[in-house]
Amino acid sequence: MTALLETRGVWQRFGGLVANSDVSISVGRGEIVGLIGPNGAGKSTLFNLIAGVLPPTQGSIIFDGQDVTNLPAAERCQRGVARTFQVVKSFETMTVIDNVIVGALVRNTGMREARRKAHEVLEFTGLAARADVLASDLVPAEKRRLEVARALATEPKLLLLDEVLTGLTPTEAQTGVALVRKVRDTGITVLMVEHVMEIVMPLVDRAIVLDLGKVLVEGKPADVVRDPKVISAYLGDRHAVGA
Ligand SMILES: Nc1ncnc2c1ncn2[C@@H]1O[C@H](COP(=O)(O)OP(=O)(O)OP(=O)(O)O)[C@@H](O)[C@H]1O
Ligand SMILES: [Mg+2]
Numbered sequence: 001m002t003a004l005l006e007t008r009g010v011w012q013r014f015g016g017l018v019a020n021s022d023v024s025i026s027v028g029r030g031e032i033v034g035l036i037g038p039n040g041a042g043k044s045t046l047f048n049l050i051a052g053v054l055p056p057t058q059g060s061i062i063f064d065g066q067d068v069t070n071l072p073a074a075e076r077c078q079r080g081v082a083r084t085f086q087v088v089k090s091f092e093t094m095t096v097i098d099n100v101i102v103g104a105l106v107r108n109t110g111m112r113e114a115r116r117k118a119h120e121v122l123e124f125t126g127l128a129a130r131a132d133v134l135a136s137d138l139v140p141a142e143k144r145r146l147e148v149a150r151a152l153a154t155e156p157k158l159l160l161l162d163e164v165l166t167g168l169t170p171t172e173a174q175t176g177v178a179l180v181r182k183v184r185d186t187g188i189t190v191l192m193v194e195h196v197m198e199i200v201m202p203l204v205d206r207a208i209v210l211d212l213g214k215v216l217v218e219g220k221p222a223d224v225v226r227d228p229k230v231i232s233a234y235l236g237d238r239h240a241v242g243a
Contacts, residue, residue, distance in 0.1 A: 012046075012213075
């Protein structure tokens with residue numbers, strides 16, 4: 001079966017800085033894939049390239065069998081790519097339900113249908129009781145959840161999660177993990193950036209490690225965390241196995 005998403009030899013340069021360097025990854029339908037790597041490794045940049053925020057300097061992006069490299073973000077969203085932002089971008093002066101309606105309007109032209117979809121997603125994400133609260137009044141964990149809800153309201157095939165479990169208490173993070181599993185169980189493919197290994201590794205089917213813009217290692221979580229290259233990228237060479 002073909003992959004849902006493939007990046008082929010993708011580069012992103014910002015002036016002299018190379019944020020993504022020849023990145024080729026693939027994500028299969030129905031997988032939860034973790035994208036990990038140290039700060040500045042190029043993870044959010046790769047999300048921007050996949051979502052269409054930026055065109056890659058070089059390389060191509062294949063989504064659902066089509067080359068989407070030159071399509072704008074809105075068109076990719078129509079085709080089923082949704083993402084959350086590392087820095088939460090809710091519409092603060094709008095209610096929770098209205099934030100989610102913004103997402104639902106991508107696929108529902110009528111306001112009634114969009115509102116119905118938004119309510120359904122709020123139930124699914126456990127935010128129903130907060131529907132009429134202003135986004136600015138949500139606690140951080142709820143804001144992250146709202147980001148996920150807005151993305152889900154677009155009815156994606158692929159959900160890109162950029163550090164949605166970061167900065168949460170262990171209990172909140174476990175609730176988030178359960179939500180990601182539930183999302184996947186509805187048939188949505190998930191590619192997620194996360195730093196906290198203890199949380200992300202038990203959740204993902206496969207992990208891809210970026211370091212200095214390049215794919216360093218990819219494989220099963222248990223193998224990836226033991227890989228000396230990964231240990232060295234995270235902790236510095238002196239901690240590498242056998243060093
Ligand atoms: N728009 C931009 N202009 C210039 N440089 C950028 C831009 N966006 C990202 N960079 C640089 O590209 C590199 C990769 O950044 P990116 O945000 O993709 O890393 P990351 O892996 O998401 O890091 P973090 O874990 O801290 O979120 C960094 O050196 C960053 O400063
Ligand atoms: Mg980032």
